[in-house]
Amino acid sequence: MTTVWVLGAGQLGWMLKHAGMPLAIDVRPIALDSTDVPLPGWDDIVSPEIEHWPDTPATQALAEHPGLINGPVFARLADRLSQKQLLDDLGLATAPWRVVDHQLEAADLHSALGPRVLLKQRRGGYDGKGQHWLTAGSDSEIPSPWRGAAIAEQGIPFSEEVSLVGMRGGDGRLAFYPLALNLHVDGILTASIAPLARLEPLQAQAETMLGAILNHLDYRGVMAMECFRVGDQLLINELAPRVHNSGHWTQAGCSISQFESHLRAICGLPILAPAVKGLTLMINLLGIPRDDRWLTLPEAELYWYGKEVRPGRKVGHLNFCFADPSQITPCLGSLDALLPEHYRAVMAWVRENLGS
Numbered sequence: 001m002t003t004v005w006v007l008g009a010g011q012l013g014w015m016l017k018h019a020g021m022p023l024a025i026d027v028r029p030i031a032l033d034s035t036d037v038p039l040p041g042w043d044d045i046v047s048p049e050i051e052h053w054p055d056t057p058a059t060q061a062l063a064e065h066p067g068l069i070n071g072p073v074f075a076r077l078a079d080r081l082s083q084k085q086l087l088d089d090l091g092l093a094t095a096p097w098r099v100v101d102h103q104l105e106a107a108d109l110h111s112a113l114g115p116r117v118l119l120k121q122r123r124g125g126y127d128g129k130g131q132h133w134l135t136a137g138s139d140s141e142i143p144s145p146w147r148g149a150a151i152a153e154q155g156i157p158f159s160e161e162v163s164l165v166g167m168r169g170g171d172g173r174l175a176f177y178p179l180a181l182n183l184h185v186d187g188i189l190t191a192s193i194a195p196l197a198r199l200e201p202l203q204a205q206a207e208t209m210l211g212a213i214l215n216h217l218d219y220r221g222v223m224a225m226e227c228f229r230v231g232d233q234l235l236i237n238e239l240a241p242r243v244h245n246s247g248h249w250t251q252a253g254c255s256i257s258q259f260e261s262h263l264r265a266i267c268g269l270p271i272l273a274p275a276v277k278g279l280t281l282m283i284n285l286l287g288i289p290r291d292d293r294w295l296t297l298p299e300a301e302l303y304w305y306g307k308e309v310r311p312g313r314k315v316g317h318l319n320f321c322f323a324d325p326s327q328i329t330p331c332l333g334s335l336d337a338l339l340p341e342h343y344r345a346v347m348a349w350v351r352e353n354l355g356s
Contacts, residue, residue: 001024001025001026002024002025002026002044002045002267003025003026003027003028003040003041003044003045004016004025004026004027004028004044004045004047004263004266004267005030005038005040005044005046005047005062005065005067006027006028006030006046006047006048006049007030007032007046007047007048007049007050007053007059007062007063008029008030008031008032008048008050008053009029009030009031009032009034010029010049010050011303011305011307011314012049012050012242012243013027013029013030013049014029014305015243015251015259016029016047016243016259016262017029018259019257019259019260019262019263020263023263023264023267023269025263025267027263029049030058030062031058032050032054032056032058032059033054033056033058034056034058036058037057037058037061038061039061040061040062040065040067042066042067043067044065044067045067045069045266045267046062046065046067046068046069047068047070047221047242047266048063048074048242049242049243050242051074051077051078051240051241051242052075052078052123052124069220069221069266070217070219070220070221070241073217073219073241074241076217077239077240077241078123079122079123080120080121080122080123080151080238081099081122081151083238083239084097084151086213086216087213087236090212090213090216092209092212092213092236093209093233093234093235093236094235094236094237095156095228095235095237096112096113096153096154097151097152097153097154098112098113098151098152099151099152100119100142100146100147100148100149100151100152101147101148102147102148104142104147105141105142106134106140106141106142109134109152110134110136113152113153113154113155114136114154114155115135115136115137115155116133116134116135116136116154116155117133117134117152117153117154117155118131118132118133118134118153118155119131119132119134119142119143119146119150119151120150120151120152121146121150122149122150122151123149128184128186128187128188129187131187132146132150133155134152156228156230156235157230158228158229158230158235159228159229159230159231160181160228160229161183161226161227161228161229161237162180162181162182162202162206162226162227162229162234163179163182163192163224163225163226163227163244163246163247164176164177164179164180164206164207164209164210164224164225165177165180165222165224165225165243165244165246165247165250165258166207166210166211166214166223166225167214167222167258167261167262167264167265167271168214168215168219168220168221168223168265168271169220169264169265169268169270169271170220170265170268172215173271174207174211174214174215175261175271175272175273176203176206176207176210176211177194177247177254177258177274178194178195178199178200178203178276179194179195179196179199179200179203179206180192180193180194180195180246180247180249181193181194181196181199181353182226183349183350185345185346186312188284188286188312188314189245189246189284190283190286190346191281191282191283191284191346191349191350192246192248192249192281193249193280193282193350193354194249194253194279194280195276195279196279196353201232202229202232202234205233205234206225206227206234209227209234209236210223210225213225213239219241220265220266221241221242221262221265221266222244222247222258222261222262222265223239223240223241223242224239224240224242224243224244224246225238225239225240226238226239226240226246242262243258243259243262244258245284245317248282248303248317248319249280249281249282249319250274250280251301251303251319252277252280252282252301252320252321253278253279253280253319253321254274254275254276254277255274255275255276255277256272256274256275257274277321277323278321278322278323278324279321279322279325279328279354280320280321280322281319281320281322281350282319282320283317283318283335283339283343284314284316284317285304285314285315285316285317285318286312286313286314286315287309287310287311287312287313287315288315288339288340289309290304290316291338293338294318294335294338296334297320297331297334297335297338298331299320299321299322299327299331300318300319300320300335301318301319301320301321302316302317302318303317303319304316318335320335328354332347332350332354335347
């Protein structure tokens with residue numbers, strides 16, 4: 001039995017564990033703050049569920065193990081500066097940007113990037129954290145702690161946010177899932193829909209972009225690429241060298257989930273372009289208590305993470321795969337009554353993009 005140690009024991013690590021069971025892959029998530037030092041075997045595999053981690057005896061034992069897959073990639077992509085530099089080196093479209101150094105002034109950024117500028121901390125920051133907007137004419141200044149620790153991006157008037165999950169095996173073989181359409185609320189992914197026929201014309205463009213990155217990095221496993229759609233062009237927003245929230249729809253919607261694909265790729269098993277089972281909706285459950293009435297919906301697949309419920313925290317997700325389009329309208333009608341009031345706008349977005 002192959003053993004895969006996961007640096008991190010959040011929901012991604014445990015979903016990898018679940019995906020490994022049918023393949024007889026022993027996946028062992030290790031909490032980043034664990035006081036127990038793991039002892040991986042010489043031929044075991046290590047794969048992080050996050051791009052950056054604290055320096056502890058537990059993380060050192062895994063991060064310094066020779067079985068760590070994609071080791072040099074994590075530091076390069078965890079820093080938004082080196083990530084942007086990589087995209088520029090490969091000639092891939094991204095939002096115009098600048099380094100926020102100690103001499104830079106807000107006026108310089110507006111002159112170079114326009115009236116709306118987004119500061120992003122170079123390391124850390126997710127789900128809308130680690131970001132700060134500067135708007136011309138508002139007398140806003142660059143916060144001093146951000147100098148030398150951030151990049152600045154032009155505010156992009158994008159039409160939509162989409163993401164592509166792709167994978168690359170050790171033999172260089174590439175495979176991709178269909179593009180997913182994403183809704184973010186307060187910077188947090190709240191819903192994904194895939195596949196959508198109107199996104200199909202962008203699929204080849206997205207695969208070319210992500211394929212170039214995977215090949216250049218000699219990457220093994222799953223990587224997610226988040227993009228802005230501006231007309232018929234894609235701009236890369238961010239990369240995640242791991243399984244990703246916007247790929248959770250694949251658990252219900254495809255013959256092989258993103259989690260199984262990742263394990264296949266890092267363990268030397270065949271990787272395939274997964275077969276799509278139907279139009280799939282993923283709803284993130286954010287800071288709301290579990291409601292077992294969700295399980296009364298015939299199409300619903302619940303993934304509950306077992307976390308303490310706190311405002312805005314990802315505590316689970318629901319997947320709905322519609323092989324028959326006639327299922328969509330009654331399912332959404334039932335779901336409306338089972339989600340809190342603040343999900344009304346989310347469900348309106350879902351209906352608009354599912355055409356129901």
